[in-house]
Amino acid sequence: MSEIKKVVLAYSGGLDTSVIVKWLQEEYNCEVVTFTADIGQGEEVEPARAKAEALGVKEIYIDDLREEYARDFVFPMFRANTIYEGEYLLGTSIARPLIAKRLIEIANETGADTISHGATGKGNDQVRFELGAYALKPGIKVIAPWREWDLNSRDKLMEYCETHSIPVEMKRGKKSPFSMDANLLHISYEGGNLEDPWSEAEDDMWRWTVSPEEAPDEATYMDISYEKGDIVAIDGVAMSAATVIEYLNKVAGANGVGRLDIVENRYVGMKSRGCYETPAGTVMMKAHRAIESITLDREVAHMKDELMPKYAKLIYNGYWWAPERLMLQAAIDQTQDVVNGDVRVKLYKGSVSVVGRKSDDSLFDANIATFDDDGGAYNQADAEGFIKLNALRLRIAANRGRDMS
Numbered sequence: 001m002s003e004i005k006k007v008v009l010a011y012s013g014g015l016d017t018s019v020i021v022k023w024l025q026e027e028y029n030c031e032v033v034t035f036t037a038d039i040g041q042g043e044e045v046e047p048a049r050a051k052a053e054a055l056g057v058k059e060i061y062i063d064d065l066r067e068e069y070a071r072d073f074v075f076p077m078f079r080a081n082t083i084y085e086g087e088y089l090l091g092t093s094i095a096r097p098l099i100a101k102r103l104i105e106i107a108n109e110t111g112a113d114t115i116s117h118g119a120t121g122k123g124n125d126q127v128r129f130e131l132g133a134y135a136l137k138p139g140i141k142v143i144a145p146w147r148e149w150d151l152n153s154r155d156k157l158m159e160y161c162e163t164h165s166i167p168v169e170m171k172r173g174k175k176s177p178f179s180m181d182a183n184l185l186h187i188s189y190e191g192g193n194l195e196d197p198w199s200e201a202e203d204d205m206w207r208w209t210v211s212p213e214e215a216p217d218e219a220t221y222m223d224i225s226y227e228k229g230d231i232v233a234i235d236g237v238a239m240s241a242a243t244v245i246e247y248l249n250k251v252a253g254a255n256g257v258g259r260l261d262i263v264e265n266r267y268v269g270m271k272s273r274g275c276y277e278t279p280a281g282t283v284m285m286k287a288h289r290a291i292e293s294i295t296l297d298r299e300v301a302h303m304k305d306e307l308m309p310k311y312a313k314l315i316y317n318g319y320w321w322a323p324e325r326l327m328l329q330a331a332i333d334q335t336q337d338v339v340n341g342d343v344r345v346k347l348y349k350g351s352v353s354v355v356g357r358k359s360d361d362s363l364f365d366a367n368i369a370t371f372d373d374d375g376g377a378y379n380q381a382d383a384e385g386f387i388k389l390n391a392l393r394l395r396i397a398a399n400r401g402r403d404m405s
Contacts, residue, residue, distance in 0.1 A: 004028045006112040007143060008103050010129070011036050013048030015168060017118045019157050020145050021055045022164050024116060028143070033059040033110050035103060039069045039095055040184025040242065054167060061106055066184055069098050070241035074185055077315060078284050079229040079339075080304065080332045081292075084312045087262050089281040091186025096125060097320035100132030107140060114141040121147040124267050128318030135321035178205060184245050186278040197263055197273045208249060208277040212256035212350030219348040220255055221355070224287045226343070229336030231284065248280035256350035258282040267317045283352050287343040290354040294362040295338045304335060 007024050011017045011034035024032050034057050036048040045062055052060045073094050084090055103115045115133055119125035121144070130142050151157050161168050178189040187207055193199045203211055225233040231244045239247065252258055258279030266272050292301060307328060314325045341359025345352055368377045398404060 004030045004114050004141065004143070006031045006033060006110060007114040007116050008033045008035055008107045008110065008112045009116045010099055010103060010118065011048060011052060012118070013045070013051045015154075015157055015161070018051060018055065018166055018168075019151065019160055020116065020118055021052070021057065022166055023145055023149060023151075023160075024143065025056070026164075027149075030114070031059075032057055033061065033106060033112055035061040035063070035106050037099055037102060038062070038064045038066060039098065040066045040246070041182040042187075043182075051167070059110055061102075063102060065098060065102065066242040067240060069095065069184055070245050073098050073320075074245065074281075075230050075241050076329060076333070078281070078288055079336050080308055080311050080328070081285060081289055082308060082312045082315065083285065084316045085262070085264055087260060088264055088276065088316075089186065089260075089278045089285065090312065090315050091183065091276060091278050091281065092181055092188055093124070093128065093316045093318075094185065094320075095183045096128035096318065097132045100129050100321075101136060103129075104133055104136045104140065107137065114143055116143040116145065119144065119146065122268065122270070124316070124318070127267055128320075131318040132321050180207075182207075184242060184249075185281055186276050189275040190272065194273050194275060201261055201275050205275065206259060206277060209253040209258050209279055210256050212259075215254070215256035215349045219346050220251060222251065222283075222345050222347070224283075224343045224345060225341075226288070226291050227340055229288070229292075229333075229339040231287075245280045245284075248283050250279075252279035252283050252347055252352070253277070255347040257347055257352055259350070283345060283347070286352045286354060287345055288339075290343045290345075290357045291339055291341050291359065294357050294364045295341065295359050296335060297363065300335050304332065307331070 007028070007030050009017065009020060009024065009032055011021065013036060021032050021034065024030060032055075034048070034052040036045050038045045049060050049062055077090065077094050082090060084093070106112070107115055117126070117129045119129060126144055126147070130144075133140050133142060146152075151160055158168065160166070178194065179191040181188045189201070189205055194201060223235050224231055225236075230241070231239070233239060234244065234247060258277050258281070260276040260278065261273075262276070263271050263273045292304075296304070311325065311328050311332070314320070314322060314328070319325050338361040340361050341357065343354060344356035346355045365377075367375065394404070
């Protein structure tokens with residue numbers, strides 16, 4: 001313990017991480033630096049400064065990382081049409097490598113030899129934070145209090161606060177029974193009645209989206225403009241990466257778009273039921289696939305789809321900084337040079353429909369695709385030889401008497 005001199009803590013200002021500050025000071029007799037990230041969680045982060053000061057913290061970092069998060073993490077992920085286990089848009093997973101990166105940067109700036117976080121020993125986040133930290137600074141030490149201490153209940157945490165004079169903000173009103181985590185891309189819900197996968201989530205749980213039944217009776221249309229695979233404007237208005245996500249969250253959420261209820265497989269081995277709201281991400285996924293549908297070569301598009309599950313698994317499991325993710329990202333980004341143009345989407349009562357797409361880089365040729373006379377652009381008689389060549393192995397097998405039924 002005496003080897004630990006200074007620790008950079010990922011600090012939310014909440015109960016758990018406030019206890020961790022004092023626990024680190026007492027158990028390790030070390031100096032604590034706090035780092036609070038604004039990644040669009042929708043809550044004021046500046047109050048964390050006063051809380052840290054009250055705990056005797058001298059070096060306090062509060063950083064607005066919304067643009068960096070959207071530009072350098074969310075947008076690259078969506079260029080790959082990334083989705084985990086067929087449904088999850090990775091809203092929690094993609095935020096963790098940025099936090100790990102900033103923890104290491106602050107450790108370097110302050111001369112800290114250790115980082116710490118408030119992730120539990122049952123979840124994925126401990127893996128994501130620590131894999132990222134070790135990739136960026138191999139010699140860094142990590143303290144994960146939830147894997148060490150015996151303060152494994154809210155009552156024990158409250159008792160610790162009382163014993164050590166840690167101020168606890170007692171919020172009035174009904175306390176949410178769910179464990180929630182929010183950032184610019186999504187908000188997640190776990191715990192409470194969601195621990196029973198047969199139990200339907202109550203409608204008043206959702207924060208960002210209206211119920212599809214209560215959404216407007218008139219559809220909302222939007223024109224989304226792309227340059228090299230990234231959204232750069234909506235309805236002709238240029239926007240930064242973070243502004244794009246903020247705007248889409250508002251508009252899509254108002255139309256009941258973006259709710260998800262799944263049971264996923266955690267990297268640590270257990271199944272977990274969670275609910276997610278990802279209004280912007282739901283629209284972004286649909287629109288990006290639409291612009292790629294007219295601009296990407298067939299085999300390139302198919303290969304991207306084959307690589308995507310591996311890419312998604314790397315992000316979910318915490319390997320953003322691994323060489324294989326960087327390799328895949330380079331390949332994906334190379335495909336996006338031609339992904340330019342506009343997509344028109346229709347939002348209506350929880351659904352997203354693509355109703356138009358256009359691009360100067362489009363490979364769609366109406367002269368060839370038409371059912372009318374194409375003027376000789378495509379010789380339909382050529383299809384006979386194409387079919388027979390592709391049927392050759394099937395015919396050989398059948399002639400050998402192999403049962404193909």
